[in-house]
C-alpha cells in the first residue's frame with residue numbers, strides 16, 4: 085500500500101468515526117443513563133456507570149403499560165407502513181404506466197403535499213378526525229400519517245417504476261398478464277429496494293411521531309410510546325434514569341425493523357432482466 | 361398454423377408517419393425476414409402484428425381471423441425481444457412457465473411443455489437459475505423457450521441476436537433455422553443485418569422509410585434487385601453501383617455489378633488500380649479505384665495474387681449487369 089493511499093484511508097476512517105460518534109454518543113449516553121443514579125447522570129453523562137443498577141430497566145420491562153404503549157406504537161407504525169406502501173405503490177404504478185388525461189396535473193397536485201407542514205394541519209385534522217368519529221382509535225393516527233407520507237412515497241416509487249424496462253411489461257402482456265397482475269407479480273417483487281427504503285422512512289417517522297398522537301389519542305389504552313414517556317416524566321419528575329431506560333427500550337424495535345429492511349436496500353436487483 | 365395478412369397498414373406517431381399504407385402477405389409456415397436500415401419501421405410493424413402497438417389505419421389478419429383490435433395474448437403469437445425481457449426475480453423454469461400459468465394450463469401439461477422446451481434449447485441444467493446467472497446466449501434461449509411453450513401459430517423476433525457476439529450469433533442462427541424446420545410455425549423475424557436475412561429467410565421483405573422496397577426469396581432479391589436500394593443492401597461485399605456512363609448509356613442512372621461478376625481481362629473496358637487487397641482463402645477481395653468511375657470492389661478466385669498499386673483492366677459479365685433508371689427502379693435489359 086502506498087503512503088498517500090494510507091493517509092487517504094486514514095482520513096476517511098477518521099471522518100467516519102467523528103460522524104458516527106455524533107450519532108452513537110448520545111445513544112450510548114442514553115443507554116448507559118438507564119443504569120445510573122440521577123445524580124450521576126448530571127455529573128458524568130457519558131462515563132460508564134459506577135454501579136450497574138438494572139432495577140430501572142427491570143421495572144419498565146415488568147410494567148404492563150410499557151408493553152401496551154410499545155404494542156400500540158408497533159401496530160400504528162406497521163399499519164402506516166403497509167398502507168403507505170400499498171396505496172403509494174399502486175398510485176405511482178398508475179402514474180408510471182398509464183397515460184391518461186390530467187395525469188401530470190394530478191401528479192403535481194400530489195407533490196404539493198411535500199411542501200405542506202404537518203403542524204399547520206393539526207387543528208383541521210383534529211376536527212375532521214373527531215367528526216368522522218375516529219378519536220382514540222389507531223386509524224386516527226394511521227390515516228393522517230399515510231396521507232402525509234404519500235407524496236414522497238409516490239414520487240420515489242414512480243421514479244423507480246419508470247426505470248423498470250418497458251419490455252418486461254410488453255413481454256408480460258404477450259404472456260397474457262394484465263395491469264393488476266403485473267403490478268403484484270412483477271413490479272412489486274422487483275421494487276424491494278425502494279419499498280424497503282420508503283418503508284424504513286415511514287416507519288421511523290411514525291414511530292417517533294409525537295404531535296399527532298398527542299392530539300388525537302386521549303385514553304391511556306391507545307397511547308403510543310412517546311406519549312407514554314411523557315406520563316413517566318410526569319410521575320417521576322426528576323427521574324431521568326427511568327426516562328432514559330424507557331427511551332432505550334423503545335428504540336430497539338425501530339433498530340430491529342431497520343436491520344430487517346436493510347438487506348433489501350440494495351440496488352441492482354434487476355440484473356439480468358435485459359441485455360447482458 | 362397461420363398466415364399473416366397486412367392490408368393498408370398505416371402508423372403515425374403524432375405528426376410523423378412512420379409507416380404509410382403498407383400491404384404484406386406472410387404465407388403459412390414461412391420464415392419471413394423484415395430487413396432494412398435502422399429506423400425504417402421494422403420494429404413498429406412487428407409490434408403492430410404483436411398487438412403492442414395499434415395501427416392508425418388498416419387491418420391485420422392472422423390465420424384468416426381479423427385481430428386488428430385483439431389483445432396480444434389472444435392473437436396466437438409470441439415474441440422474442442432484442443433485450444430478452446426476462447423476469448429477473450423468477451427462475452428460468454418460472455420464466456418459461458409464466459405464460460402457461462396465466463393461461464391456466466394444467467400443471468402436468470405445463471411441466472411437460474417446460475421440459476420439452478428445455479430439451480430443445482439445451483436448458484435442462486439451468487432451470488433453477490435466475491436470469492442474472494446466465495450468459496447472453498443462454499438468456500436468449502430462455503426467451504425463445506418462453507415463446508415455444510405457448511405453442512404459438514406465429515413467432516415474432518425483434519433483432520434477437522444483435523446483443524450476442526459474432527460466434528454465438530452464427531450458432532444461434534443455425535439453431536433458429538433448425539427450430540423453424542422442426543416446429544414448422546410461421547416466423548417473422550426483424551433484423552438490420554442482411555446476412556441474417558439471406559441465411560434464415562425463405563421470404564425477405566426489404567423495407568426503407570416505412571415502405572416495402574421488394575419482397576421475394578433470398579436469391580430472387582440477390583439476382584434481380586427491384587431497386588437501387590435493394591441492390592446496395594443485399595449482398596456482401598456490396599454490389600458496385602457505377603454511373604450510367606460506365607456503360608455509355610444516358611437513360612441509365614446506375615449500372616450495378618456484383619464483385620464476383622467482374623473479371624480481369626487485358627481488353628477490359630474499365631481501368632482500375634488496386635488499393636486494398638484482402639485474401640480470404642477461397643476468395644480474394646480487391647478494393648480498387650476505377651478511372652473516372654470511383655471505387656469498385658472485385659471478388660477474385662483465391663489463388664490470384666494481387667498487390668496494392670497494381671493496374672488492371674476489368675470487364676463485367678453483361679448478363680449480370682443491373683440497370684437502374686432515374687427513378688431508382690430496375691430497368692429490363694434492352695441492349
Ligand SMILES: Nc1ncnc2c1ncn2[C@@H]1O[C@H](COP(=O)(O)OP(=O)(O)O)[C@@H](O)[C@H]1O
Pocket residue numbers: 373378396397398399400401402403404405
Ligand atoms: N413510440 C414512439 N413514438 C414516436 N416515434 C416512434 C415511436 N416508436 C418508434 N418511433 C419512430 O418510428 C421510426 C421507426 O422506428 P422502429 O420501428 O423502431 O425502427 P427500426 O426497428 O426499423 O429500427 C423511428 O423513426 C422512431 O423514431
Ligand SMILES: [Mg+2]
Pocket residue numbers: 402403404519
Ligand atoms: Mg428495431
